[in-house]
Amino acid sequence: MPQMDEALLRSLTPNVLAVLVRRGADFAAAEDAVQDALVEAVRVWPADPPRDAKGWLITVAWRKFLDATRADAARRRREESVDEEPAPEPAPAADDTLQLYFLCAHPSLTPSSAVALTLRAVGGLTTRQIAQAYLVPEATMAQRISRAKRTVSGVRFDRPGDVATVLRVLYLVFNEGYSGDVDLAAEAIRLTRQLASAIDHPEVAGLLALMLLHHARRAARTAPDGSLVPLAEQDRGRWDTKAIAEGVEILQAALARDQLGEFQAQAAIAALHADAPTAGETDWVQIVEWYDELARLTDNPVVRLNRAVAVGEADGPRAGLAALAALDDSLPRHTAVAAYLHERDGDLTTAARLYAEAAQKASNLSERNHLTRQAARLNADLNARRGR
Amino acid sequence: MAKYLLLKHYRGAPAPANDVPMDQWTPEEISAHVQYMQDFADRLEKTGEFVDGQALAPEGAWVRYDGEGRPPVTDGPFAETKDLIAGWMVIDVDSYDRAVELAGELSAAPGAGGTPIHEWLEVRPFLAEPPTITE
Numbered sequence: 363m364p365q366m367d368e369a370l371l372r373s374l375t376p377n378v379l380a381v382l383v384r385r386g387a388d389f390a391a392a393e394d395a396v397q398d399a400l401v402e403a404v405r406v407w408p409a410d411p412p413r414d415a416k417g418w419l420i421t422v423a424w425r426k427f428l429d430a431t432r433a434d435a436a437r438r439r440r441e442e443s444v445d446e447e448p449a450p451e452p453a454p455a456a457d458d459t460l461q462l463y464f465l466c467a468h469p470s471l472t473p474s475s476a477v478a479l480t481l482r483a484v485g486g487l488t489t490r491q492i493a494q495a496y497l498v499p500e501a502t503m504a505q506r507i508s509r510a511k512r513t514v515s516g517v518r519f520d521r522p523g524d525v526a527t528v529l530r531v532l533y534l535v536f537n538e539g540y541s542g543d544v545d546l547a548a549e550a551i552r553l554t555r556q557l558a559s560a561i562d563h564p565e566v567a568g569l570l571a572l573m574l575l576h577h578a579r580r581a582a583r584t585a586p587d588g589s590l591v592p593l594a595e596q597d598r599g600r601w602d603t604k605a606i607a608e609g610v611e612i613l614q615a616a617l618a619r620d621q622l623g624e625f626q627a628q629a630a631i632a633a634l635h636a637d638a639p640t641a642g643e644t645d646w647v648q649i650v651e652w653y654d655e656l657a658r659l660t661d662n663p664v665v666r667l668n669r670a671v672a673v674g675e676a677d678g679p680r681a682g683l684a685a686l687a688a689l690d691d692s693l694p695r696h697t698a699v700a701a702y703l704h705e706r707d708g709d710l711t712t713a714a715r716l717y718a719e720a721a722q723k724a725s726n727l728s729e730r731n732h733l734t735r736q737a738a739r740l741n742a743d744l745n746a747r748r749g750r
Numbered sequence: 751m752a753k754y755l756l757l758k759h760y761r762g763a764p765a766p767a768n769d770v771p772m773d774q775w776t777p778e779e780i781s782a783h784v785q786y787m788q789d790f791a792d793r794l795e796k797t798g799e800f801v802d803g804q805a806l807a808p809e810g811a812w813v814r815y816d817g818e819g820r821p822p823v824t825d826g827p828f829a830e831t832k833d834l835i836a837g838w839m840v841i842d843v844d845s846y847d848r849a850v851e852l853a854g855e856l857s858a859a860p861g862a863g864g865t866p867i868h869e870w871l872e873v874r875p876f877l878a879e880p881p882t883i884t885e
Contacts, residue, residue, distance in 0.1 A: 472844045474751045498842050506798025537881045727877045
C-alpha cells in the first residue's frame with residue numbers, strides 16, 4: 363500500500379477550493395465540501411491512489427457540495443442553478459490561491475480567526491488538528507472557523523487584498539508554533555513558500571527567509587530537559603545549514619530589489635547570527651545598523667528593546683543600559699534585558715535582583731525558569747564570595 | 751490568542767456591590783443566576799473563545815507528602831484560610847482588553863433582587879509557550 367502523501371494532498375486544498383468558488387459555490391459551503399473531500403481522500407487513497415489527485419479532489423468536493431446543497435431544503439432553489447455540468451475551468455490557478463490567502467487574512471477578521479481560517483481553508487488542516495494545536499476544545503475552534511467564514515462571506519473573491527495582512531497571519535502561525543501533533547512552524551513555512559510562488563513580493567520572500575533562518579536553529583534551541591537554550595549558548599553545529607543557505611539565498615535576492623521591509627530587515631539580523639561560527643564572532647555592529655533600519659520601518663517598541671541588547675554587545679553594557687534607559691520599563695522583557703546588561707557590566711547584585719524580578723514578569727514558563735536559574739546562579743556566586 | 755483564567759472566589763475577593771449570600775436568594779433568583787452562567791459559556795463557545803469552565807465545592811482538605819512509604823497527611827480545612835476558590839472559566843481571546851471585557855460581563859450575573867452582583871473576578875494570564883522569534 364503506497365504511503366499517503368498528506369503534504370501533497372493539503373497543498374492541493376487552495377486550488378480545489380478556488381475552483382468550487384469559481385463554479386459558483388459560496389465560500390463557506392465550498393470550504394466545507396473541500397474538507398469532506400480531504401477526509402475521503404485520506405480514507406480512500408492509500409488503497410486506491412488516483413492518477414490525477416487534483417482532478418479527483420475537485421470531482422469529489424463538487425459532489426460533496428451538491429449533496430450538501432441538495433440536503434438543505436432551504437437552498438433547493440439555488441440547487442437548480444448549480445446542479446448542471448460545470449463550465450470548463452478557467453486555466454491558471456496561482457491567482458486563485460492568492461485570493462484565498464487574502465480572503466482568509468481579511469482585515470475584518472480578528473488575528474485568531476484569520477489564523478484558524480487560513481490553516482483550514484488554505485492549509486487543509488482539520489478543525490480537530492487546529493484545535494489541538496491551539497489547545498482549545500474542538501467545538502470552540504469549529505465555531506471560531508464558522509464565524510470567520512460568515513464574516514468574510516460578503517467579501518468579493520476577485521478583489522486584490524493587502525499582502526501585509528497575509529504576512530502578519532503567517533508570522534503569527536510561525537511565531538506561536540505550539541507543540542502539538544501538527545508542526546505549525548513547518549506549516550507556516552509551507553504556506554509562506556506556497557504564497558511566494560503565487561506572488562512576487564520582496565516582503566513575502568523576506569518572511570520566508572526569516573522563518574527558514576529561525577527554523578534552522580530549532581534542534582539547538584531546546585535542551586533535552588525541554589528548557590530553552592539562549593542563542594549565545596546554542597550548539598551551532600546542530601543548526602540546519604541547508605535551511606540557512608536557502609534562507610540567505612532568498613533574502614539576498616529580495617534585498618537586491620531595494621524595497622526594504624520589516625521582514626527582510628528581521629531576516630537580515632537572523633542571517634548575521636547564522637553567519638557567525640561562534641557567538642563571540644557575531645557582527646553586532648552590523649546587527650545594530652539593521653535594528654536602526656527596523657526601527658525606522660516599524661514603531662514596535664520591542665525592536666528598540668532588542669536594539670538595546672545589540673548595542674550592549676557592540677559598544678559595551680554601559681551603552682546598552684543607556685539605550686535601555688530611553689525605553690518604557692513596562693515593556694515585556696525590559697527587566698530581563700536590564701538584568702543581563704548589569705551582569706555584563708559586573709554589577710552582580712543588581713543583576714541577581716533584576717533576574718528574579720524579570721522571572722516574576724515572564725509571560726511563558728520556559729523564560730521564567732530560565733530567568734529564575736540566572737538569578738539563582740548569581741546568588742550562589744555572590745554567597746560564595748561573601749564566604750557564607 | 752492568549753488564554754486567561756477568570757477566577758471566582760467564595761471568599762477572599764473584595765465585597766461585591768450586591769452582597770447577599772446565595773442562601774438568602776429566592777429559588778428563582780438562583781435559577782436566573784445559573785442560567786446566566788450557562789448562557790455566558792454557550793455564548794463564548796459560539797464566539798470561539800471558550801476553553802473550560804468548572805465549579806468547585808467549598809469544602810476540601812490540605813494534603814502533603816509525609817515521607818517514603820507513609821500515607822500522605824491530610825489536614826484542615828482551616829477556617830482562617832483567606833482565599834477560597836469557587837470556580838473558574840478559561841478563555842482564549844485576542845487581547846487582554848477582551849479578557850477584561852468578558853470578565854466584566856460575567857461579573858454582571860444576577861443575584862438577589864435580580865440585579866447584577868458586581869462580583870469581583872480575578873483575571874490571570876496563562877504562561878504561554880515561548881515565541882519562536884526572540885531577537
